[in-house]
Amino acid sequence: MSQLPIEQLEPSGFSDFLLYLNDHLSDNGRGDTAYFQPLPRDESRFPNDKAEAFQTGMRTPLGMPGWRRVWVARDAHGRIAGHIDLRAHPERHAAHRCLLGMGVDRDFRKHGLGQRLIAHAGHWARDAAGLAWIDLQVLSVNTPAISLYQRSGYVRTGEIPDMFLIDGQHFAYTSMSKRLDNQQ
Numbered sequence: 001m002s003q004l005p006i007e008q009l010e011p012s013g014f015s016d017f018l019l020y021l022n023d024h025l026s027d028n029g030r031g032d033t034a035y036f037q038p039l040p041r042d043e044s045r046f047p048n049d050k051a052e053a054f055q056t057g058m059r060t061p062l063g064m065p066g067w068r069r070v071w072v073a074r075d076a077h078g079r080i081a082g083h084i085d086l087r088a089h090p091e092r093h094a095a096h097r098c099l100l101g102m103g104v105d106r107d108f109r110k111h112g113l114g115q116r117l118i119a120h121a122g123h124w125a126r127d128a129a130g131l132a133w134i135d136l137q138v139l140s141v142n143t144p145a146i147s148l149y150q151r152s153g154y155v156r157t158g159e160i161p162d163m164f165l166i167d168g169q170h171f172a173y174t175s176m177s178k179r180l181d182n183q184q
């Protein structure tokens, strides 16, 4: 399982990816899974109005506003086991940096896939895209993700206390960054 191939998602694969993503998001704050998206449990699905921008971003040339690239790991049956995406910052004059999002399907966690996905995206960002930094934000309660990011060389740069009030609970938001020329 740890060596599942990782490939870039083509825009034509988006609808298949959306099925996977909505199933993944249904875990948000349920059972043993910490909240990992700032969304209420009953609204934990990919918002329809963002789908078009997401797909457009996959076709947008690197360095242009709104660009996005997505990679998925698939099992032998073609089922998506995990994903990672990098995208442009919305701010101007930050084109040497990007933002990261990721997830691993509940059936494939704790086998090192998360770490492989981060390494894959990091190498692409540095070697193919020539970027200098990857940034991310994570709910501070999401200790599995924070631990993975720290292990992968991301450094905590700050925390906004009480950033979200979701399902009656208060959540802090942690920012982390990795400088790519420090990558091993």
Ligand SMILES: CC(C)(COP(=O)(O)OP(=O)(O)OC[C@H]1O[C@@H](n2cnc3c(N)ncnc32)[C@H](O)[C@@H]1OP(=O)(O)O)[C@@H](O)C(=O)NCCC(=O)NCCS
Residues within 6 Å of the ligand: 036, 037, 101, 102, 103, 104, 105, 108, 109, 110, 111, 112, 113, 114, 115, 116, 137, 138, 139, 142, 144, 145, 147, 148, 151
């Ligand atoms: C956070 C997340 C991506 C981690 O993915 P993952 O594939 O489980 O990550 P890894 O397997 O690389 O590492 C997870 C743990 O498994 C351990 N592990 C890795 N390979 C292992 C193996 N073969 N046997 C036992 N444990 C193993 C790692 O050491 C790590 O332990 P730690 O949490 O104590 O540090 C996953 O839990 C997830 O998708 N969560 C929900 C979505 C989410 O949080 N996304 C990020 C939002 S910002």
